[in-house]
Amino acid sequence: MNRTGSDLSTLGHRIRHFRTQRALTLDELGERVGLAGSQLSLIENGKREPKLSILQAIAGALDVELTELLAAEPPNPRAALEIELRQAQQRPLYTELGLPAVKPNKGMSDDALAALVGLHRELQRKATEAIATPEEARRANTELREWMRERDNYLPEIEELAEARIRAAGHVRGAVTHRTVSIMAEQLGFSLIYVNDLPHSARSVTDLANGRIYLPPASIPGGHGLRSMALQAMAHRLLEHSQPTSYAAFLRQRLEINYFAACCLMPQEAAVAFLRQAKRDRNLAVEDFRDAFGVTHEAAALRFTNLATHHLDMPLHFLRVSEDGSLAKGYENDGLPLPADVTGGIEGQLVCRKWSARSAFERTNRTTELYQYTDTPAGTYWCATQTGTTSAGEFSISVGVPFNEAKWFRGRETTNRAVSSCPDPSCCRRPPNDLAERWLGKAWPSARLHAHVLSPLPSGTFPGVDDSEVYDFLERHSGS
Structure with missing residues (x-):
């Protein structure tokens, strides 16, 4: 029948409930259905799944319908608490504490049982409240x-x-x-x-x-x-x-x-058709993609990262950098050496001052994208960077590709070029x-x-x- 642990617990409690109602011991019921009392005890404790023929025999011996015996509800509030306590004590949240499991017995009052279940509920609630420290969030x-x-x-x-x-x-x-x-x-x-x-x-x-x-x-x-x-x-x-x-x-x-x-x-079919045509024309530009679908520059740039590799066979990178040079968002599958901490986290790390993501802030005219080639230890990359402003300050959005992919983009003819040796501190972090x-x-x-x-x-x-x-x-x- 392949019942779950929860189902077996409920079934066991229902069998015990009807057995005690009829004032039968385990051995007496076992004798009627052809089972040893110890085997019947395993069934009542939810540790063994009985065959259908055994269940039919138990239902007959207890004078109840099989459907009533197999009902999904615990037979009474006390049984519901016992089942919930057993399930709570089997979860990793409790077992990892190394504490012994409490087995309810006849001497345990309903109030004591309810208090234990309440403690487990609160423990589970706090664990699932999705509280995260900055370190957990970064990881x-x-x-x-x-x-x-x-x-x-x-x-x-x-x-x-x-x-x-x-x-x-x-x-x-x-x-x-x-x-x-x-x-x-x-x-x-x-x-x-x-x-x-x-x-x-x-x-x-x-x-x-x-x-x-x-x-x-x-x-x-x-x-x-x-x-x-x-x-x-x-x-x-x-x-x-x-x-x-x-x-x-x-x-x-x-x-x-x-x-x-x-x-x-930016639906896939229309977006891919637009980008493929732009690539054939050697005129790919995030700003055109943005305007064609009526979205923000950042949304268009991020969407481009979804489609470029799979549909245009093009590795690339995306950066959103704050005016202080810190990386707010980043993605790459083209080998660009993004700054990272010891855990691999990139958020909040300072990008190289030589990258267009930062040099774009130094421009007087920011109405158009800044195009730039940058030589890095991992190779040469071409980037297009657009700046913007929010109430939190200025930011830049960059989309870039390895040198060999620049031929598909508007702005590939730029003469702007920089050399970055980051993460070498002598590149831009160590003062002269x-x-x-x-x-x-x-x-x-x-x-x-x-x-x-x-x-x-x-x-x-x-x-x-x-x-x-x-x-x-x-x-x-x-x-x-």
Whole structure:
């Protein structure tokens, strides 16, 4: 019958319940069904799965229907607590503590049993609350980046799902409109609601009970942000995500919903056709890709990393760098030596001052992309870099390829060239000897401390989200 451990526990408790109701001992019932009392005890304790013929014999001996004996519900509240305690003590969360298992007996009161079960529930809740320190977050993010690198940043299952959904909504060509996104939501049983009082810790909130997706009234100019947030919320349903039980699971889900949204806003079939034509024309440009689909430069650059290797046979790299030179996001499968710490994490690491991702900040005219060749210890790379500004400061977006792939891109004729020997500190991090001699011991800068370096991520069912704030929000809107 292949019952699970939970099923066997419930079955054993139901057999014991009906046996004690009839005032039978294990040996007496065993004699009626042709089993030793010790064998019957193993069945009642959920340690042995009985054959169907034995179950039929037990049901007959106890004068109950077989279907009643096999019911999935524990026979009473006490049995339900005993089953839950047994299951909790078998989980790695408890067994790794090296503590003995407590076996409920007749002398244990219901209150004591309920208290033990309550402690296990709280232990499990805290373990699954998805709290992560910065170190845990960095490790999980590094593992996820390597996982995507092995797949050339391409997830075919999500590509196919997005293509099917966008077609079902009637989209044929051009930029995906808000109307198309609304139709996609309606097809899933959701309506999009724009509100001014979203919880500060959430970008959107999905009300599963009432079929609503709550979004802010305005976002990135052009509406890309609103479309993307709505699509991300839908992706959780379409990808059948369950509540994340670790920070790694949370990051994986976030990657998948972002990927799905990008696939919808820049559908694979149309995007690949556009890029292949541009490659044939030797006129590939992220800015053209961006404008063709009505998205941000960063979204277009990231989407290009999804498609370039798989469909254009082209290795590449992507960088988002803050104005202080720190790497906020990065991806490469072309051998570019990204700066990394001892754990392999790249976020927050300083990129070389010679790279276009940083030299682009020095330009006076930033309306167009900066094209540059850079000689590195791993070879020569061509890059196109565009700068932007947010409330948090300036940033740059770079997409680059090895020298031999530059022939397909607009801007390949640039004469801008730099030489980088990073991670050699003499490249750009060690000051010239004359300046070091002049200022050594004569300067004392006050370092800027980033609070997030010291703080763990806020606790909650979902990392960084205030559960109380979200539930208060849903309660306010549930009657509207």
